[in-house]
Amino acid sequence: MGQTVAQKIIARAAHRDTVEPDEVLWVDVDIAMIHDSGGPRRIWPMLTELGVRVLDPDRLVMVSDHYVPAQDVGAAEILQTTRAFAKEFGVTRFHEAQGIAHTLMVEKAYLRPGMLYVGGDSHTCTGGVLGCLALGMGSTDLFGVVATGRTWLRVPHTIRVEIDGALAVGVTAKDLILTIIGDHGMSGGLYRVLEFGGPAIAGMGIQERSVLTNMCAEIGAKTGIIPADDVTVSYLAERGVDVEPGPVSDQDATYAETWRYDATAVEPVIARPHRHDDVVPASEISGVPVGRAYIGACTGAKHSDLVMAAEVLRGRSVAPGVLLQVAPASRGAWEQAIGDGTAATLMEAGAHILSTGCGACPGIGSGVLGPGEVCISTTSRNARGRMGSPDSQVYLGSAYSVAAAAVAGEIVDPRMLMAVPA
Amino acid sequence: MTIIEGRVWKFGDDVDTDVIVPGRYLIGDVPEIARHVMEGIRPGFADLVEPGDIIVAGSNFGTGSSRDVAVKAMLATGIRAIVAESFARIYFRNCINSGLAPVECPGASVIEEGQRVRIDLLDGKVTVVDTGVVLEAVPLPKEIASILDAGGLVGFMRREIEADHR
Numbered sequence: 255m256g257q258t259v260a261q262k263i264i265a266r267a268a269h270r271d272t273v274e275p276d277e278v279l280w281v282d283v284d285i286a287m288i289h290d291s292g293g294p295r296r297i298w299p300m301l302t303e304l305g306v307r308v309l310d311p312d313r314l315v316m317v318s319d320h321y322v323p324a325q326d327v328g329a330a331e332i333l334q335t336t337r338a339f340a341k342e343f344g345v346t347r348f349h350e351a352q353g354i355a356h357t358l359m360v361e362k363a364y365l366r367p368g369m370l371y372v373g374g375d376s377h378t379c380t381g382g383v384l385g386c387l388a389l390g391m392g393s394t395d396l397f398g399v400v401a402t403g404r405t406w407l408r409v410p411h412t413i414r415v416e417i418d419g420a421l422a423v424g425v426t427a428k429d430l431i432l433t434i435i436g437d438h439g440m441s442g443g444l445y446r447v448l449e450f451g452g453p454a455i456a457g458m459g460i461q462e463r464s465v466l467t468n469m470c471a472e473i474g475a476k477t478g479i480i481p482a483d484d485v486t487v488s489y490l491a492e493r494g495v496d497v498e499p500g501p502v503s504d505q506d507a508t509y510a511e512t513w514r515y516d517a518t519a520v521e522p523v524i525a526r527p528h529r530h531d532d533v534v535p536a537s538e539i540s541g542v543p544v545g546r547a548y549i550g551a552c553t554g555a556k557h558s559d560l561v562m563a564a565e566v567l568r569g570r571s572v573a574p575g576v577l578l579q580v581a582p583a584s585r586g587a588w589e590q591a592i593g594d595g596t597a598a599t600l601m602e603a604g605a606h607i608l609s610t611g612c613g614a615c616p617g618i619g620s621g622v623l624g625p626g627e628v629c630i631s632t633t634s635r636n637a638r639g640r641m642g643s644p645d646s647q648v649y650l651g652s653a654y655s656v657a658a659a660a661v662a663g664e665i666v667d668p669r670m671l672m673a674v675p676a
Numbered sequence: 677m678t679i680i681e682g683r684v685w686k687f688g689d690d691v692d693t694d695v696i697v698p699g700r701y702l703i704g705d706v707p708e709i710a711r712h713v714m715e716g717i718r719p720g721f722a723d724l725v726e727p728g729d730i731i732v733a734g735s736n737f738g739t740g741s742s743r744d745v746a747v748k749a750m751l752a753t754g755i756r757a758i759v760a761e762s763f764a765r766i767y768f769r770n771c772i773n774s775g776l777a778p779v780e781c782p783g784a785s786v787i788e789e790g791q792r793v794r795i796d797l798l799d800g801k802v803t804v805v806d807t808g809v810v811l812e813a814v815p816l817p818k819e820i821a822s823i824l825d826a827g828g829l830v831g832f833m834r835r836e837i838e839a840d841h842r
Contacts, residue, residue, distance in 0.1 A: 278817045291702060292743060300830050304837065321703075328703045376742040376766055392744030392766055394773035394829050401833070406819060440690055441736035445765055474736055476765055529690070616741065617699030637692040637740060639716045640699070 256504025258412040259481050260447045263387040263501065267370040275411045275510075284386075285313050285364060286399045287373035289355050290332055291320035291618070294339035296393035297400065306401045308343040314400055315364055316340050316348040317355035320618050322611045353584025353610050356380035356552040360464060361586050363493040367482035368501050372399050376471045377552055377634070383464040384490070385482030385501070387447075390471065410476045411510035412447045412503070417454035419518035424669040426562065427458060427465040428554065428632070428652040432523045434515065435473050436533025443475030446510060449503065450480045454517035460489045461558040468553050469634050472530050522668055524630070525650040528638040536655055537667040546629035547572070547660035548641075549653055550581035550608070551615040554632025557587040557596075559653035564596040566657035566671050567603035573663030578605045578656075579621045581613035603661075614641050623648070630659045678798050680757045680777060681805070682730040686789035687717070689734035693746040693767065702743060709745055710752035727754035730795070732787045734760065738767020747774045757795055759784050759802055759813070772820055775828040780814040787811075797821070 257265065257272055265273045267281035288297065293316065301307060308314060316336065324330035333350065340348040349358055356377050359365050367385030371378070374396040381388030389407065391399075399405050421430065435442070448470050455463065463480055470478030480486070481502040490497050522536040549555050549563055560582065572578045580600055582588040588610060591597040601607065614621035615633040622642035623629055629641065629648050636648035649665065658668035695716040701709050714721040731737075731750075737760035738746065747770040750758070757777040761784050771778035779795055781802050787793060792805040800815035816824065826832035 278819045280819075296744070303830060304833055306833075306837075326703075332703070374742060376740065378742075390742050390766055392742045392747075392770040392773065394744050395769055398773075398829050398833065406823075408817075440739060441762065441764075444736060444762060471740075474739060474764060616702075617694070618702065622700070635692075635694065635740060637694040640692075640694045642700070644698070644716050 255508065256506035258503040258507040258509070259449060259479060259501050260387055260410055260412050263368055263370055264407065264409055273409045275409050277409045278406060279409065280404055280406050281370060283372045283399050283403055283405055284369040285315065285371050286396065287315045287317065287355055287359060287378065288396050288400070289316070289320055289375060290318040290336045292374045292393040292396070294336045295332055297397045298335070298339055300394070300397040301401060304401070308345070308400045309403045311344040311346070313403065314345050315359065316345050317358055318350040319354045320612045320616065322351040323609050325619070351609065351611065353586065354552045354612055356468065357556060357583040357587070360384060360460065361584055363490050363495045366495065367486060367497055372396070372405055377468055379470045379475070379477040380464050380468040380552055382467040382470070382477050382479040383460055385480060385486055387479060388477050410445060410447045412449050413443060414509045414512045415448050415450045416512060416514045417450065417452040417517050418514070419516045420454055420457050421517045421520060424654055424672050425520050425522055426652040426654060427462040429523050430515070430517060430520050431466050431469040432525055432533045432650065433520050434513065435469065435531050436523065438473060440472060440529065440531040441474040443470065443473040446475055448473070448475045448478040450478065455480060456483065456485070459558065460485065461556045464556070465553060472634055522652060522655055524655060524665060525636060527636050527647040527649065530634065530636055530650055536651065536665060540664065540666045542649070542665040544628050544630045544649070544659050544664060545576060546623065546627055547576060547578040547656050548614060548621060548629055548631040548633065549579070549656055550613045550631070551633040552583055553634040554653055555581055555583040555587065557590045559632055560587060560591045560596050560600065562653035563657040564599040566654055566661065566668060568599050570603055570661045572604035572660045576660050576663055578660040579608055580605045581608040581621065582610045585610055617641050630656050630665060632656050679794065679796055680730070681792060681794040682728040682756055683726070684730055684732045684787055684789055684791050684793055685725070686787065687731060687733040690736045690739050691733055692740040693738055693743055694740050696738065696746040697743060697749050702745065706745060706748045706752050710749040713749050713753050722753050725753045725755060728756050729754060730793055731755055731758045732760070732784050732793070733758065734785065735762045737763050739764040742766045744770040744774065747771050747776050751776050759787070759793065759795065761785065772824050773829040775824060775831070777824060781811050783811040
């Protein structure tokens with residue numbers, strides 16, 4: 255019986271030849287990530303209580319992204335605790351205010367194909383874009399991982415998500431994954447791994463692909479994975495890391511289900527408040543007025559997203575009464591945007607540029623929403639109160655859709671503002 | 677803690693951790709956060725809960741952010757078990773790791789608010805005390821049950837460390 259790529263990675267980490275779905279196993283973790291919010295301030299007291307230390311600081315990455323820049327003394331103290339933890343335990347791969355953890359784990363090539371990676375955040379699944387098994391967990395699990403290098407897991411079933419065709423101009427990976435989530439619901443992937451493949455995936459770059467794995471959290475999946483191919487290998491090679499393609503699933507691997515999509519048929523879509531699986535074509539809800547447009551988060555503020563926004567905003571201005579805010583997903587993304595003129599385009603259109611970090615997405619950083627405010631956002635979640643007041647409303651869409659709404663003052667099909675027929 | 681009995685608070689499907697504990701309260705400590713549990717969908721909930729109460733919910737309970745204070749704050753209000761048709765996987769793990777029993781019970785929708793339920797964790801049974809209806813629950817694998825039995829992951833690791841020294 256063949257094994258899926260997820261089974262192969264778990265089998266290696268469990269020192270077994272093969273594993274079967276639903277087995278509960280203890281596994282070795284290759285690399286772990288903790289951030290300022292769920293990391294040291296929660297984990298350190300547990301280490302102290304048991305009198306244990308970080309087992310291997312070289313297998314731990316730390317990122318301060320939720321509370322940067324500190325907005326009050328409480329936030330500043332959280333950042334101090336995080337710095338002190340890195341120093342105490344000798345964690346050298348520690349990044350404060352350099353970007354969002356999930357973006358940095360990929361950009362800095364800390365993740366490699368075939369790794370078993372555990373991160374203390376639900377969007378850890380983003381990392382599956384590099385062909386590793388990227389598992390999000392909570393603070394207490396991460397305490398266990400940093401102290402022992404191990405964790406338990408239940409071997410998941412895998413859903414193969416086969417994407418044919420190619421996305422049309424003005425249509426993005428965000429539209430594709432929102433379409434999939436809309437079809438299957440926010441618990442449609444519960445406990446299972448989504449393995450993406452097919453011609454449309456082969457034709458996408460790593461940044462766009464990462465939107466697919468990132469939003470596996472929004473479909474309830476254990477994680478998403480795109481087995482490493484030539485695109486992955488060149489991406490890592492550009493960052494000085496030499497790997498071979500794979501691991502991949504065996505030809506005769508058993509899938510729980512196969513979901514097939516034709517990327518060519520996907521159109522710009524929007525998730526309505528307050529459910530990210532309430533997905534409709536942008537053209538169907540055009541005319542909904544917005545006062546805020548937010549381009550941010552690991553989901554929607556990578557360099558590729560900033561370029562998309564600039565494509566719509568070039569030569570245009572943000573509509574009166576709309577506040578367009580941009581919080582780049584990493585310092586690297588912003589440096590690249592400065593280098594290629596994207597940053598200038600965003601600013602000339604009237605965008606308000608925020609610091610890199612998680613920002614308003616989790617309702618913690620700069621740019622949160624007040625009661626009654628209506629926002630269209632490139633982020634991943636719109637549960638009631640997620641980005642601020644429980645009485646605010648958040649629509650989710652691609653960077654094209656957010657930029658187009660910022661210009662129009664209302665939701666529109668972004669292709670209306672691009673040189674393509676809608 | 678193999679038998680848990682208590683009064684039921686009923687919730688629907690897809691209860692998000694952003695609703696259980698909104699991000700704006702994450703800066704605080706657990707006792708402070710606990711005062712705001714479920715505030716988004718049931719204002720005043722923390723004041724209504726009494727120690728020993730049980731939450732019954734639909735599918736995908738605890739979806740969203742990995743914040744495990746969304747479990748610790750629940751415990752701090754006095755909730756002793758959560759019975760749901762299904763759980764979001766990270767929330768399920770967080771429950772085990774903090775010693776709050778997550779009971780996966782596909783037929784939980786027949787349970788009504790205010791009823792009393794008795795949960796037998798070992799046998800995988802949920803009994804509605806008021807009606808006598810007995811529902812099947814998914815039994816916990818023994819590896820996971822041993823963590824819950826130790827009161828969570830810290831207690832479990834303490835047992836392992838003590839066993840190593842013996």
